[in-house]
Amino acid sequence: xxxxxxxxxxxxxxxxxxxxxxxxxxxxxxxxxxxxxxxxxxxxxxxxxxxxxxxxxxxxxxxxxxxxxxxxxxxxxxxxxxxxxxxxxxxxxxxxxxxxxxxxxx
Amino acid sequence: xxxxxxxxxxxxxxxxxxxxxxxxxxxxxxxxxxxxxxxxxxxxxxxxxxxxxxxxxxxxxxxxxxxxxxxxxxxxxxxxxxxxxxxxxxxxxxxxxxxxxxxxxxxxxxxxxxxxxxxxxx
Numbered sequence: 001x002x003x004x005x006x007x008x009x010x011x012x013x014x015x016x017x018x019x020x021x022x023x024x025x026x027x028x029x030x031x032x033x034x035x036x037x038x039x040x041x042x043x044x045x046x047x048x049x050x051x052x053x054x055x056x057x058x059x060x061x062x063x064x065x066x067x068x069x070x071x072x073x074x075x076x077x078x079x080x081x082x083x084x085x086x087x088x089x090x091x092x093x094x095x096x097x098x099x100x101x102x103x104x105x106x
Numbered sequence: 107x108x109x110x111x112x113x114x115x116x117x118x119x120x121x122x123x124x125x126x127x128x129x130x131x132x133x134x135x136x137x138x139x140x141x142x143x144x145x146x147x148x149x150x151x152x153x154x155x156x157x158x159x160x161x162x163x164x165x166x167x168x169x170x171x172x173x174x175x176x177x178x179x180x181x182x183x184x185x186x187x188x189x190x191x192x193x194x195x196x197x198x199x200x201x202x203x204x205x206x207x208x209x210x211x212x213x214x215x216x217x218x219x220x221x222x223x224x225x226x227x228x
Binding site: 001032034036038042043044045046049050055087089091092093094095096097098099100101 | 211219
C-alpha cells in the first residue's frame, strides 16, 4: 500500500500568515491527491482534489500543488477558522490511504 | 443538498457483530460509489471499505477484510456495513462518504456524513 507522510505534524502560525503543509507519497501517485480539513467533533471536509482543484465553496486562499511523490497545500493568509487538522489522501490505487495529519494551531 | 446520515453505532461486546447504515439524500444515489471510513479516538482517518455505484465491485482495507461486508440498496438509497468478530481496535467513529465522481476507480470523498460511534468493550 502507498504510505503518505505529512509534515510537519504541528504547525503554529498566526492569523494572516501563510501556511505550507507537505504530503509525501512512498511511490508516484501522479496527481491523484486530495486534501481535507477536519475541525474537532466534525467530519472531514474536502478542500482540494487531484492536487490543485478546489472543491465547491472552498475559498481561493486554499491552493494545492505537486506531482509524483511531493505535494503541498498552501493557505495564503490564515483566517481564524482555518485552524484545524489537515489530511492528505491518495486515489492512485486500492487501498486508498491517508496521511497522519498536520495540526494547524494558533 | 447532499446529506448522509449514519446510524447503528453503540457499545458492542468483543467478538460480536453490528451493522451500520447510511441514509443518503440529495443526489442520484445509484450514480456514485460509496465508502465507509473510520477514525479511532484521537487518531487519523482510515478507509475501511468501498462499493461501486452498481454494487458489482467491493473493496476492503486489510484490517477488515474477511470480517466486514459492505452492501448497498439503490432502491432505498442506503449503504450498509456488516461488522463481525469485533475487537477493541475496531472502536472508532465510522463515517460514510460519497465518491467525488462516478467511477470504478478510487476517487476522493465528498461529502462525509457526521459519523456514528462504535465502541467495542465488555
